[in-house]
Amino acid sequence: MPLELSILEKLEIAHRLVAEVLGRAPHLYDCRLDQALLVLELSIKRAHRSPHMRMRLPPDRREETFLF
Numbered sequence: 001m002p003l004e005l006s007i008l009e010k011l012e013i014a015h016r017l018v019a020e021v022l023g024r025a026p027h028l029y030d031c032r033l034d035q036a037l038l039v040l041e042l043s044i045k046r047a048h049r050s051p052h053m054r055m056r057l058p059p060d061r062r063e064e065t066f067l068f
Contacts, residue, residue, distance in 0.1 A: 008047040008054050015040040 005013070018037050022028055047053040 006054055008044065011040055011044045011047055015044060 015037065018033055018040060022033055022037065028034075
């Protein structure tokens, strides 16, 4: 069963998509996509600081990480 993406992972995907579009169509920098890129960057930085927005291990795998 695939894991659901974390908020941070979704933000990073959105950032890559917007950056790719702007890279292929630089004339779009005059529209709101360039602002979206900045907002996504700031959101990613905030998500890095917030533990509940980062990726979590699935419940059955958490115990395996503590085994030595």
